[in-house]
Amino acid sequence: MNIIHLPAGDGDGPSAQDLASIEREWxxxxxxxxxxxxxxxxxxxxxxxxxxxxxxxxxxQRRVLTVGRELTADQAVADGAA
Structure with a gap:
């Protein structure tokens, strides 16, 4: 028996675009x-x-900077291609 009663999904969850952004920034x-x-x-x-x-x-710290720089460069390339 489930004692947690959750309302049916109302569409307020993350969108596919939000999930893709999280995946890209992971x-x-x-x-x-x-x-x-x-x-x-x-x-x-x-x-x-x-x-x-x-x-x-x-x-x-160096890893954070490196990954951040790569993410920024990837985003700049994506923005330039769009």
């Missing part, structure tokens, strides 16, 4: 989540943070 979202994980690990390590922890944060 590598950036994933890179940002990895950066957040690295920053949390660094902060929680406190004074015991090692060089490896700092390197992990820097690597994650």
């Amino acid at each position: 590598p950036l979202i994933e890179a940002e989540l990895a950066l957040l994980d690295a920053e949390i690990a660094y902060i929680t390590a406190g004074p015991a943070a090692s060089a490896l922890d700092r390197r992990r944060v820097r690597r994650a």
Whole structure:
């Protein structure tokens, strides 16, 4: 027996275009989540943070910048083709 009663879909969900946009931006979202994980690990390590922890944060920052730059370039090409 289902105890959660949900109304029938009313069309307020994401459109196909919204889902395609999320799919296109997913590598950036994933890179940002990895950066957040690295920053949390660094902060929680406190004074015991090692060089490896700092390197992990820097690597994650570079990944976010690289993926963001690639996404921007891809979008510029797509806009130029349209």
